[in-house]
Amino acid sequence: MQVQDLLKQTDKLPNVPDVVRELIQLLNDSNAKYSDIAERVSHDQTISLKVLRVVNSAYFGLSRKISSIDEATVLLGIDKLKTLVIASGFSNSVTSVEGIKLSEFWADSFRVAELAQWIAKRTSLVEAEEAFTVGIVHNIGRLLLHLTEPKIAKEIQVLVANRKAGRVKAEKDLLGFTSQDAGKALMDLWKFPVGLGDAIQHHKRPFDNDEPKPLACVLNLACYLNACIRNDRDYDLVREGFPMAVAKAAGLPEGIVYELDDALMIGDELNQLLH
Template structure:
């Protein structure tokens, strides 16, 4: 089997709204007309309702109720709106997946995205928009494997849970390729900026190439902190195990290790999009 065989199962691909894909394609375009995107978001009722619900939640604490995407854009800014639209579009891209708790899957992806954005804002080498989007899609390849090859995905899960192999080795043994490769191929198919796909493919081993990509390094750090949060690791142990060489390659200062308490406290407000 090859990665292309999975991509040819077009009936199984996540159904990401056109407006979300178009928005991601424009992330690195300085001349992008985001007003047009706002208009298209307005026409997508599912996304609009979810975005407006979270905008009107206690998290934002706005003094009055926001009733339109245009108002939300003015009050929150396009950067925040882009974040909400991209997260919402992916959260609703599939209805059910055998072997995956979708709510937990997207909640985990949202936190990685928020952490990647947090690191990117402290680096001169990485766009926060790119980092957030890379976090959202960093595990999309695993989702696609479960959608297209559920029995093989189940075998991979069993090997990992029984500690017979790490996930990468299990995927290579049973599929011949990794979920990161599938994720990159899918972002290429969707015509996302190439740096997003490269980061998805490289983030687990950012130093596999001689020239590590800063975005892949930021994503690696986000996954590290996310794992620490998931396992309720003490802050001192988080700092002790923090991959400083990866942080340096991500364009972060040595002092970032002393800010990690803030990263560990990043909230889960985007989970409201999953209700």
Template structure:
């Protein structure tokens, strides 16, 4: 199979709003016009409601209710608005997926995104907002496979569940590529910044093809590691002992202490409940 086979099924691709794609293109533009973004958000009813819900949640801790989308946008500011719009846009990009627990999928994506943003704040090599976006889309190739070839995706998932091999090996044998490769191809099709696609493609094995490895891919790798540790309820000391130190160094992060690890393991993933 070719990745292009998946991408040609345009009726099955996630439907991401234009405002989200425009925001992602502007991720590295510090001079992005706030008023233009705000106007686009205000004209998208679904995203507007999600932004209002988020602003009025405990996540932002405001002392009073906000009822105006214009006021909500002003309170959030450019960076938080980007996060809200991108998160909302992707969560609403598909309504149902055969063989995939969509709520669990987005919960996991948000958890990785929050961890990636937390890690991004601890290095000068990665923008933390870009790291959040990378976390949201890090597994988009798996979603694409379930949308375009659901029976094959379910078969792969069942083989992994039965312990017949790693996802990397099973996907490569069944497809000729991995869902990380498919994710990069989809992000390229959407004209995302190239570094986001590269991070998605290489985050599982950041040292495999890139020398030196891309810092954003390393951040995603660490975020996925921490998320797996949380999911499997590993003890803090075990998590710290298992840290891939070469990846930590390549991400530009100073060695993480036990206190840092404890903070990462206790990050609140409330945003996933707000945006879903």
């Protein structure tokens, strides 16, 4: 099987709103007119309502109720608005997936995104918005696999659950490629920035390349911290296991290990977008 065999099943691909695609394509465009984007967001009622609900939540602690996307942009800034729109757009891109509980899948992706953003703010090599976006979509290849080949996806899940194989080996044995490869192919199909697809494809093993990409390293670290949170790992063990070689390649200072307790406190405020 080839990755393209999944992409040919166009009726089964996630349906990402146009405004979200535009935002991601404009991530690195300093000349982008974000007033136009805010106007487009306003016209997508589903996304607008979800974003405004989060903006008006206790998390932001605003002194008055915000009733429009324009107001939200002024108060929060376009960068925060973009992250909310991208998170909302992807979490609504599919309604049901065989073998995946979507609320858990997206909650996990949201946390990886926030962790990636937190890490990126501590290095000059990666933009925080780009890190957030790649966190949201880092597992999109697995979603694609379950949408297009649910039987094979279930076989892989069983092998991993029964500890017969790690996920990468199971995917290569049954598919001939990994879900990270599938994720990159989907990013390329959607014409998203090349760096996003590369980071998705290489984040599990960032040193497989001669020159590890900082964004892939940031995503690797975010996934590590997310696993620590999910497994309620003791803080000392989190620090001991923190992959410093990856952190160095991401451009992070050595003292980052003493800030990890802040990262482990990242909450789940974005989960409001799932309701």
